Amino acid sequence: MIAHLQRASNTVGLLSYLYGPGERGDHVGPRLIAGEGHGAPIELLAEPDSLFYLAHALDAPVERLGTRAPAQATWVCSVRSDPRQPDLTDPQWAAVARRLVDATGIAPYGDPDACR
Numbered sequence: 001m002i003a004h005l006q007r008a009s010n011t012v013g014l015l016s017y018l019y020g021p022g023e024r025g026d027h028v029g030p031r032l033i034a035g036e037g038h039g040a041p042i043e044l045l046a047e048p049d050s051l052f053y054l055a056h057a058l059d060a061p062v063e064r065l066g067t068r069a070p071a072q073a074t075w076v077c078s079v080r081s082d083p084r085q086p087d088l089t090d091p092q093w094a095a096v097a098r099r100l101v102d103a104t105g106i107a108p109y110g111d112p113d114a115c116r
Contacts, residue, residue: 004079007072012055014074019051075106075115 008014019030062073077100081088088096101107107114 004077006076006078008074008076009072011059011074012052014076015051015055 062069102109
C-alpha cells in the first residue's frame with residue numbers, strides 16, 4: 001500500500017477533485033467503497049451533480065462547532081495498491097479503509113460516534 005496524507009478545508013472542492021480527472025488525468029474509474037455520511041445518502045458520490053449536496057451533508061457536523069471548528073476539518077488519506085500487484089477487490093479495499101481509520105483513532109472499531 002502507498003498512502004498520501006493531507007488535510008483539506010473545502011469538502012466540495014476535494015470531492016470534485018477526487019471524482020474528476022485529477023491533475024495529470026490519473027483519476028481513472030474512481031469508486032466509492034465504503035462511507036458514512038451520518039444519514040446523508042453517501043451513494044451520491046457516484047453522481048457528479050450531487051457533490052455539493054453531499055459535501056454540505058458531510059460538513060454539517062463541523063459547521064455546528066462554529067468558532068471551535070478546525071480550519072482544515074477534512075482529513076484525506078489517498079491509498080493505492082502497488083501497480084505491480086493485482087488490484088484489490090471492493091471488499092478488500094473496504095477492509096483496508098476500516099483498518100486505517102481504526103489504527104489512526106479516527107474511527108475505532110465499534111464506535112458509533114466516530115468521525116464520518
